[in-house]
Amino acid sequence: MNLRLENIHSALKQRGLDALLVSLPANISYLIESLSRDAYLLVSGKENIYFTDSRYTEEAGIFLKDNAKLKISNGFVFKGIAEAALNLGLKKVGFEERYLPFAEFAKIKEYAGEKFSLIPTHSIVEDRRQLKDTQEVLNLKKAARITFLALEHIKQFLVPGVKEVEIVAELERFIRYQGGRGSAFDIIVASGPNSSQPHHLSGQRRLKDNEPVLIDLGVDYQGYKSDLTRVLFLGKINFLVRKVYDIVLKAQELAIKRIRPGAEIAEIDRVAREFIIAAGYGDCFTHNLGHGFGLEVHEAPHISGREASAVKPGMTFTVEPGIYLPGKFGIRIEDMVLITTKGCEVISGARHK
Amino acid sequence: MNLRLENIHSALKQRGLDALLVSLPANISYLIESLSRDAYLLVSGKENIYFTDSRYTEEAGIFLKDNAKLKISNGFVFKGIAEAALNLGLKKVGFEERYLPFAEFAKIKEYAGEKFSLIPTHSIVEDRRQLKDTQEVLNLKKAARITFLALEHIKQFLVPGVKEVEIVAELERFIRYQGGRGSAFDIIVASGPNSSQPHHLSGQRRLKDNEPVLIDLGVDYQGYKSDLTRVLFLGKINFLVRKVYDIVLKAQELAIKRIRPGAEIAEIDRVAREFIIAAGYGDCFTHNLGHGFGLEVHEAPHISGREASAVKPGMTFTVEPGIYLPGKFGIRIEDMVLITTKGCEVISGARHK
Numbered sequence: 001m002n003l004r005l006e007n008i009h010s011a012l013k014q015r016g017l018d019a020l021l022v023s024l025p026a027n028i029s030y031l032i033e034s035l036s037r038d039a040y041l042l043v044s045g046k047e048n049i050y051f052t053d054s055r056y057t058e059e060a061g062i063f064l065k066d067n068a069k070l071k072i073s074n075g076f077v078f079k080g081i082a083e084a085a086l087n088l089g090l091k092k093v094g095f096e097e098r099y100l101p102f103a104e105f106a107k108i109k110e111y112a113g114e115k116f117s118l119i120p121t122h123s124i125v126e127d128r129r130q131l132k133d134t135q136e137v138l139n140l141k142k143a144a145r146i147t148f149l150a151l152e153h154i155k156q157f158l159v160p161g162v163k164e165v166e167i168v169a170e171l172e173r174f175i176r177y178q179g180g181r182g183s184a185f186d187i188i189v190a191s192g193p194n195s196s197q198p199h200h201l202s203g204q205r206r207l208k209d210n211e212p213v214l215i216d217l218g219v220d221y222q223g224y225k226s227d228l229t230r231v232l233f234l235g236k237i238n239f240l241v242r243k244v245y246d247i248v249l250k251a252q253e254l255a256i257k258r259i260r261p262g263a264e265i266a267e268i269d270r271v272a273r274e275f276i277i278a279a280g281y282g283d284c285f286t287h288n289l290g291h292g293f294g295l296e297v298h299e300a301p302h303i304s305g306r307e308a309s310a311v312k313p314g315m316t317f318t319v320e321p322g323i324y325l326p327g328k329f330g331i332r333i334e335d336m337v338l339i340t341t342k343g344c345e346v347i348s349g350a351r352h353k
Numbered sequence: 354m355n356l357r358l359e360n361i362h363s364a365l366k367q368r369g370l371d372a373l374l375v376s377l378p379a380n381i382s383y384l385i386e387s388l389s390r391d392a393y394l395l396v397s398g399k400e401n402i403y404f405t406d407s408r409y410t411e412e413a414g415i416f417l418k419d420n421a422k423l424k425i426s427n428g429f430v431f432k433g434i435a436e437a438a439l440n441l442g443l444k445k446v447g448f449e450e451r452y453l454p455f456a457e458f459a460k461i462k463e464y465a466g467e468k469f470s471l472i473p474t475h476s477i478v479e480d481r482r483q484l485k486d487t488q489e490v491l492n493l494k495k496a497a498r499i500t501f502l503a504l505e506h507i508k509q510f511l512v513p514g515v516k517e518v519e520i521v522a523e524l525e526r527f528i529r530y531q532g533g534r535g536s537a538f539d540i541i542v543a544s545g546p547n548s549s550q551p552h553h554l555s556g557q558r559r560l561k562d563n564e565p566v567l568i569d570l571g572v573d574y575q576g577y578k579s580d581l582t583r584v585l586f587l588g589k590i591n592f593l594v595r596k597v598y599d600i601v602l603k604a605q606e607l608a609i610k611r612i613r614p615g616a617e618i619a620e621i622d623r624v625a626r627e628f629i630i631a632a633g634y635g636d637c638f639t640h641n642l643g644h645g646f647g648l649e650v651h652e653a654p655h656i657s658g659r660e661a662s663a664v665k666p667g668m669t670f671t672v673e674p675g676i677y678l679p680g681k682f683g684i685r686i687e688d689m690v691l692i693t694t695k696g697c698e699v700i701s702g703a704r705h706k
Contacts, residue, residue, distance in 0.1 A: 038552075055550075055551040055552045055640055056552060057639070058680075059550050059554075075659070098455075098457075100455050101452055102450045102451075102454070105455045106450065106473070120455060120459070165530075165534075166529065168529055169525065169529035172522065172535070173522040173523065173525060174522075175522075177522055182521070182525070186535070196411060197408075197409075197411050198408040199408045199409060200412075201388065201412075201534075204532075286407035286410070287406075287408055306428070326411050327411075
């Protein structure tokens with residue numbers, strides 16, 4: 001059994017739980033060290049059992065190794081989970097309350113009756129996933145590298161008349177040829193006024209001269225996700241756009257300077273936000289400063305003004321201040337940092353174009 | 354307010370519910386007739402309220418029209434939902450038990466106290482989504498058309514030495530240039546022995562001469578998803594592969610012939626399955642015969658041997674028998690059908706290569 005599973009066993013013991021039913025795919029993938037889909041993982045001190053359906057029999061048989069027993073349960077997975085808990089004599093079974101749908105909870109509970117209890121838990125696996133190990137850092141740096149190369153590659157395509165979706169298409173193609181599994185999320189190519197929507201759906205709009213183009217893209221490399229945003233420009237940059245760009249960039253620089261082990265997370269958000277407020281655009285910075293990334297593109301920690309906990313070595317998160325002027329344009333600059341024992345390393349490749 | 358929302362109002366009245374909290378993105382997209390993400394929709398006889406966060410303020414303001422009121426609740430959405438229910442004087446609020454995570458249920462319940470009750474429901478919106486209207490059929494046919502064109506386009510790339518992921522890359526690019534939002538799911542390109550895994554993750558393997566290549570791809574057009582599988586061949590086809598191919602194809606033809614309004618769904622699965630069993634490959638057909646498709650690539654109805662309900666006009670589902678010989682190869686042939694008032698129309702473009 002691998003170290004990650006052993007750590008969960010210890011965490012369960014500390015909490016007085018006999019087992020944890022893991023249902024978030026990223027958590028399962030982390031624990032079995034392979035990409036998992038359509039599965040549940042019961043982790044207990046006695047035995048780990050991986051439940052999936054017959055579409056995955058062959059691949060699961062290979063990647064599970066001695067980490068977990070394979071159980072194929074087509075259509076009766078919740079009954080299977082309850083029976084396994086009973087057979088193993090488990091009394092207190094934790095479940096991931098943020099990811100298990102109510103109906104699945106209710107179904108397992110029905111089979112459990114009075115024989116074992118289901119205890120809501122959260123963040124048991126996610127907390128461990130916050131601190132990346134060497135292999136994970138390598139995967140994330142590779143994902144970041146492909147992201148950077150994709151961005152360099154796409155610059156030659158940014159000419160007036162090209163559609164947003166065509167830029168997306170070329171980025172997707174390039175990422176796969178570079179060894180990525182694909183993009184980590186729907187790539188955002190937001191041209192001109194579309195850039196004022198932080199999560200624009202790339203569409204049929206054609207790029208125009210003298211406009212900004214916001215590109216937010218991520219790469220999935222071996223399940224590990226990167227996330228990078230740049231605003232590029234066609235032709236001349238008008239005065240207001242340049243001014244706002246410089247404010248966002250400065251806010252990001254100030255925040256990154258503050259990042260080191262022990263720093264309060266809320267304080268990092270605050271540094272960037274206060275600079276933007278002072279510049280008169282506080283109302284236009286409408287989201288958190290950043291988020292962790294790894295097996296999920298958004299994961300713990302949340303880099304928000306409400307997060308009182310401290311930065312720790314091994315964390316990886318984005319720093320992405322933005323200013324959005326509805327109907328006009330938006331600027332977001334997003335980089336990825338890795339927290340080291342001494343400070344913070346920007347792993348985006350180049351900081352800005 | 355649109356007809357779809359009005360139909361839900363009627364359904365709620367019939368069930369004695371004051372409101373329904375919709376959380377499945379596809380259900381919300383269906384009801385507001387626009388692509389929705391990161392949102393909750395409270396549908397009640399009195400008022401419909403759409404909850405999202407500030408990243409979507411601008412786009413939601415446009416697409417909601419008079420279908421729902423927009424409420425931006427960054428970080429406090431469950432409190433917002435409970436407050437809205439109290440303000441509207443709702444007493445019985447249904448929720449989607451299959452999609453609402455336990456923790457979200459618990460949080461709303463905590464705010465609700467004794468003031469309103471949360472009632473588990475399922476399939477209220479999904480049942481309606483099973484029967485596609487004219488506009489939906491047009492979108493699905495367009496998605497199917499792009500899928501077919503992509504498959505035709507890719508044939509020239511199928512030469513020995515090309516990697517699976519490179520085929521995926523080219524398909525993705527093509528789909529977007531044709532006006533698709535992208536692929537509807539991770540495209541499966543499974544070459545040679547990889548084809549024996551029904552849900553293979555396309556990888557670095559290179560295509561070889563005299564091997565089958567299974568391609569399972571779908572297109573997202575305006576949120577509507579297609580799903581098509583073909584097995585193509587490089588060089589010569591060996592005897593066993595040809596034999597299995599013919600069995601799968603015949604099983605599919607028999608099933609499709611049986612599809613008409615009023616036919617029992619289980620019976621359609623049975624026809625294909627019994628043919629494959631009689632041919633000696635029953636153990637190798639390890640999944641259901643098919644599934645509905647629309648705003649989700651897998652949705653109701655499930656075309657399974659356990660589904661006693663009847664086929665109805667307006668349904669769209671896949672028919673995809675498969676035979677998988679682990680370590681050797683797999684054959685799956687998947688087509689999309691639309692149920693008409695008289696029978697069934699195969700909307701995959703060409704039936705088989």
